[in-house]
Every structure is written in C-alpha cells, then in structure tokens.
Amino acid sequence: MKITIHRGTNQIGGCITEICSEGGTKILIDLGRNLPSENNDYDEYDNPATLSALLEGVEAVIYTHNHGDHVGFFANIPEHIPQYMGAMGREVMQNTLEEQLNTAQRAGRTQRAEELMGAIARLGEFRTYATARTFHIGDIAITPYFVSHSAADAHMLLVECDRKRVLHTGDFRDHGFTGKGLTPTLVRIGQVDALIIEGTMLSRDGSASKSEYQIQQEMLELMGRYKNIFVVCSSTNFDRLAGLYQDTLKIGRPFVCDKYQKRQLDTLRKYSGKHSWYYNVRNALPMSLNAKSLHKNMFEQGFTMVVRNNANFRKWIGFIKEHIDLAETLCIYSQYLGYLEEQPSLREFVDSFGCKVEYIHTSGHASPEAIEEVCRTLNPRSAIIPIHKDATSDFHTLNLPDELKAKIIAADTAQLGIPI
Ligand SMILES: [Zn+2]
Ligand SMILES: [Zn+2]
Incomplete structure (x- = not known):
C-alpha cells in the first residue's frame, strides 16, 4: 500500500x-x-x-x-x-x-x-x-x-x-x-x-477547546440575564444549535429561525433524533412578518433567534427592534471570530442589532x-x-x-x- x-x-x-x-x-x-x-x-x-x-x-x-x-x-x-x-x-x-x-x-x-x-x-x-x-x-x-x-x-x-x-x-x-x-x-x-x-x-x-457542554452552560446563564437573544452561528453546527434549543426550552421561550434553518434541523432530527432526545429539535419556529401569534409570544416571553446575514433577517430584526428593549437584548456571536474581520458585511450586520455582543464559541x-x-x-x-x-x-x-x-x-x- x-x-x-x-x-x-x-x-x-x-x-x-x-x-x-x-x-x-x-x-x-x-x-x-x-x-x-x-x-x-x-x-x-x-x-x-x-x-x-x-x-x-x-x-x-x-x-x-x-x-x-x-x-x-x-x-x-x-x-x-x-x-x-x-x-x-x-x-x-x-x-x-x-x-x-x-x-x-x-x-x-x-x-x-x-x-x-x-x-x-x-x-x-x-x-x-x-x-x-x-x-x-x-x-x-x-x-x-x-x-x-x-x-x-x-x-x-x-x-x-x-x-x-x-x-x-x-x-x-x-x-x-x-x-x-x-x-x-x-x-x-x-x-x-x-x-x-x-x-x-x-x-x-488552546482555550478554544471548551466543551460543547460548557458552551451550553454559558449560553443558559446568559439567557437567564437577557430576555431576547440573537445568535450568529453556522446553520449546520448541530451540537451548537441543539444546545441552544435545549437551553431555550429549559427557560421556556420560543426558539426562532428561518425556513432554511428549520429544514436543516429537520434533517438533524430525522437522522440523530432516534439516537438521542437531545437532537430532537421539533419545535423550532420559522419567522415571518405574518406570524402574529409567534410575535406575541416573542415580545411577551423573550426569545432565542438564530440569525443569518441576509435580507430577510435584516428586515425581521428591524421589525423586532421596534417591539423590544435593547437593554434586555444580547447578541451571542458563536462562530469563528476571524469572519468578523474577513467579512465587513457580517460586522455591519452584527453592529446593526444595536445591543451588547458576547463571543461564545469552541472549535x-x-x-x-x-x-x-x-x-x-x-x-x-x-x-x-x-x-x-x-x-x-x-x-x-x-x-x-x-x-x-x-x-x-x-x-x-x-x-x-x-x-x-
Ligand atoms: Zn477541515
Ligand atoms: Zn471540517
């Protein structure tokens, strides 16, 4: 050989x-x-x-x-x-x-x-x-x-x-x-x-080697301190998304995403949900401007929303910001930090939330x-x-x-x- x-x-x-x-x-x-x-x-x-x-x-x-x-x-x-x-x-x-x-x-x-x-x-x-x-x-x-x-x-x-x-x-x-x-x-x-x-x-x-469990605990702690959470992370980093989802469920708020992210989470559930309840992400709610009852829940209870840098999310975030208190709102940046320097439009997107930003990520x-x-x-x-x-x-x-x-x-x- x-x-x-x-x-x-x-x-x-x-x-x-x-x-x-x-x-x-x-x-x-x-x-x-x-x-x-x-x-x-x-x-x-x-x-x-x-x-x-x-x-x-x-x-x-x-x-x-x-x-x-x-x-x-x-x-x-x-x-x-x-x-x-x-x-x-x-x-x-x-x-x-x-x-x-x-x-x-x-x-x-x-x-x-x-x-x-x-x-x-x-x-x-x-x-x-x-x-x-x-x-x-x-x-x-x-x-x-x-x-x-x-x-x-x-x-x-x-x-x-x-x-x-x-x-x-x-x-x-x-x-x-x-x-x-x-x-x-x-x-x-x-x-x-x-x-x-x-x-x-x-x-x-080497500090990048925190466990996903530690990451999940840190996010849960932040959810206790902030009512509204935007999360910037990969739509295919399923450990991260499952951790966020389980945290959000624990704290009793809606977990909001878009149709594409929902489709990826359905794939996660289809293949991994049978091996562990942890990956059974069945109640991710797709955002739209018409989803009035979802908006009501989000504005009353707070939310976790996984966001992507695109026109839909820019529109939705503009709408959401009219109904929430930015002092009770946090953006968790949960992917490679270098992207913020390499992609000016991503930096501008994160800045546009107008709230505090925390970096939580592991390799x-x-x-x-x-x-x-x-x-x-x-x-x-x-x-x-x-x-x-x-x-x-x-x-x-x-x-x-x-x-x-x-x-x-x-x-x-x-x-x-x-x-x-
Ligand atoms: Zn590689
Ligand atoms: Zn790889």
Missing part, C-alpha cells in the same frame, strides 16, 4: 489524500478546496488539466465529511468516478445547495443557478456509507466510524488492503456532545499500521491532548502522518513517547508518497 498526501501537510484545509493498493486500486480520501482567505481564492485544482491529472486512475473519492475544505471539488469530478459520504452529511449539503439555488434564482443570477443545479444533480449521484459498515473499492476495504466534529455526520475512515490497516481521522474532536465516543471507537478499531491525523489546533489558541477540532490520545491508543506500527495543519506546527512538540515520535513522517516525505 502507498499513501500520498497531495495536499494538507503544510496547510489547514484543502485536504487530498491518495491511497493505492499493490494490486493497483487507487482511491482519494477528501478532495477539498483551499479555505477562502481574505484576498486569495486561488486553488491550483480549479484548473481542469490539474484536476484530471490528479484523478487519473482514481476509482472512488471518499469524503470524511461535508465541509468545503474536504468536499469542495465534488461537482468537478467526472461522472464515472463514484463519490461516497454519510447519508446525513449528503442531505445537509443538499439543503444548503438548494437554499443557495433559491437565492441565486431570486437574484436573477442565471449562470450561478445553472452551476448550482449541476452540483445538486452530481450530489444526487453520491453513494452513501454508514458507520461501522465496510464497503469495498477493488481490493481496498473501507470502514467509516462516526466521530464528533463541527460538521454533521463526520467519519474517520479505516482503510485496509495488502494486509495493512490505515486510519484517516478526517476532522475530529473529543469535546462535542458525542465526543466521549472517541476512545471506545479507537479501542474498537485497534492497532493500525499508519495513522493519518489532523493537527489544526497545534497552531490555534470543531481536536485539542493537542485529544491528538495525543489517538496516537497512543492506535499505537501505529510504522507511520504517523500529520495533515490539516499549518506548516509551522510540529507533531514533535506533542507529549508522546519517543518510539511514537520516531514514526512521525515529515511533510515533504508524505507528499512524495510513503510505502506502508
């Missing part, structure tokens, strides 16, 4: 890993776009010739989860190459793309709408996998294992061929609501020959301690291959035994390809 990290050894996001068996079966794990940065949306794989050279001989592309830095090129992949993802992750993507299509159509952006229709059709052809169910591509066996991350339905992938076992962690953490499942999952997987593992948090502030990525736990538990026989990390982050700074440190593969070696 040979593992090649085409991209990700020196950057966060834009992940591309290739695994090739001795028998010649070649698969890719993730084919992500570079994370957008302030002035630079360049991506070398946006070039059809570069992308088709990468895809030469590839028999399947398997995604760990649906974040754009892992799945970004799915619509550009030729139809003869099957693509795989978890069923819930696929549906969440479909909800998002259909919402973007509605927006493009309303704005008369015909070319964008056509692109989105193509992407939705391609997504419809995805094959889906389920946790702990092995499937085969040629002589390679792949077993996904559910893992906690800020994206819904994220999976680690165990890849087996040539009597070798490799685990690709994708993006993961142990501080989400389902994070305590991590160690039992690793124990179930057992020893591997090689471990391909994300290292995002090695270059980020979707593994803390250094969680990375150490995975390395120790899986105890790879021959290689630890760091990905999804900044060029300056060094796994040798982790608290690991020397015999494991000796197995850490350097970035340039991983890019050239490692025989396992």
Whole structure:
C-alpha cells in the first residue's frame, strides 16, 4: 500500500489524500478546496488539466465529511468516478445547495443557478456509507466510524488492503456532545499500521477547546440575564444549535429561525433524533412578518433567534427592534471570530442589532491532548502522518513517547508518497 498526501501537510484545509493498493486500486480520501482567505481564492485544482491529472486512475473519492475544505471539488469530478459520504452529511449539503439555488434564482443570477443545479444533480449521484459498515473499492476495504466534529455526520475512515490497516481521522474532536465516543471507537478499531491525523489546533489558541457542554452552560446563564437573544452561528453546527434549543426550552421561550434553518434541523432530527432526545429539535419556529401569534409570544416571553446575514433577517430584526428593549437584548456571536474581520458585511450586520455582543464559541477540532490520545491508543506500527495543519506546527512538540515520535513522517516525505 502507498499513501500520498497531495495536499494538507503544510496547510489547514484543502485536504487530498491518495491511497493505492499493490494490486493497483487507487482511491482519494477528501478532495477539498483551499479555505477562502481574505484576498486569495486561488486553488491550483480549479484548473481542469490539474484536476484530471490528479484523478487519473482514481476509482472512488471518499469524503470524511461535508465541509468545503474536504468536499469542495465534488461537482468537478467526472461522472464515472463514484463519490461516497454519510447519508446525513449528503442531505445537509443538499439543503444548503438548494437554499443557495433559491437565492441565486431570486437574484436573477442565471449562470450561478445553472452551476448550482449541476452540483445538486452530481450530489444526487453520491453513494452513501454508514458507520461501522465496510464497503469495498477493488481490493481496498473501507470502514467509516462516526466521530464528533463541527460538521454533521463526520467519519474517520479505516482503510485496509495488502494486509495493512490505515486510519484517516478526517476532522475530529473529543469535546462535542458525542465526543466521549472517541476512545471506545479507537479501542474498537485497534492497532493500525499508519495513522493519518489532523493537527489544526497545534497552531490555534488552546482555550478554544471548551466543551460543547460548557458552551451550553454559558449560553443558559446568559439567557437567564437577557430576555431576547440573537445568535450568529453556522446553520449546520448541530451540537451548537441543539444546545441552544435545549437551553431555550429549559427557560421556556420560543426558539426562532428561518425556513432554511428549520429544514436543516429537520434533517438533524430525522437522522440523530432516534439516537438521542437531545437532537430532537421539533419545535423550532420559522419567522415571518405574518406570524402574529409567534410575535406575541416573542415580545411577551423573550426569545432565542438564530440569525443569518441576509435580507430577510435584516428586515425581521428591524421589525423586532421596534417591539423590544435593547437593554434586555444580547447578541451571542458563536462562530469563528476571524469572519468578523474577513467579512465587513457580517460586522455591519452584527453592529446593526444595536445591543451588547458576547463571543461564545469552541472549535470543531481536536485539542493537542485529544491528538495525543489517538496516537497512543492506535499505537501505529510504522507511520504517523500529520495533515490539516499549518506548516509551522510540529507533531514533535506533542507529549508522546519517543518510539511514537520516531514514526512521525515529515511533510515533504508524505507528499512524495510513503510505502506502508
Ligand atoms: Zn477541515
Ligand atoms: Zn471540517
């Protein structure tokens, strides 16, 4: 077996890993776009010739989860190459793309709408996998294992061929609501020959690793102090939304969103509600200017409203502000702080509420301690291959035994390809 990290050894996001068996079966794990940065949306794989050279001989592309830095090129992949993802992750993507299509159509952006229709059709052809169910591509066996991350339905992938076992962690953490499942999952997987593992948090502030439970407690405390709460957060960060929803229920106020967010929460309920009551978000109420009885409840009891930076929410917030006391109102900003600097319109949107703003957020990525736990538990026989990390982050700074440190593969070696 040979593992090649085409991209990700020196950057966060834009992940591309290739695994090739001795028998010649070649698969890719993730084919992500570079994370957008302030002035630079360049991506070398946006070039059809570069992308088709990468895809030469590839028999399947398997995604760990649906974040754009892992799945970004799915619509550009030729139809003869099957693509795989978890069923819930696929549906969440479909909800998002259909919402973007509605927006493009309303704005008369015909070319964008056509692109989105193509992407939705391609997504419809995805094959889906389920946790702990092995499937085969040629002589390679792949077993996904559910893992906690800020994206819904994220999976680690165990890849087996040539009597070798490799685990690709994708993006993961142990501080989400389902994070305590991590160690039992690793124990179930057992020893591997090689471990391909994300290292995002090695270059980020460690205080970002508060648990989702702590985040939920902090939000509940703020709900006790403020009657009206606006929350700026991702519509697909389901741990965050479920925590907010359960807090709001506890305090006895309406949980308000828009039709798109409601649709995402229905997807959460459909797939995860059967595993835990916690994700049974059944009473999210979609806002509209005609919903008179909802308005009455909101203005009497207070509310939690999950907001997005768009024209509808701007209109609704303008209306709501005429009926509430801004001194009793708080905006919780609950996503990556950098977006406020990168997106002036988001900063202006948050300022437009005219109320106090609190920042409460935690990362979707593994803390250094969680990375150490995975390395120790899986105890790879021959290689630890760091990905999804900044060029300056060094796994040798982790608290690991020397015999494991000796197995850490350097970035340039991983890019050239490692025989396992
Ligand atoms: Zn990522
Ligand atoms: Zn991710």
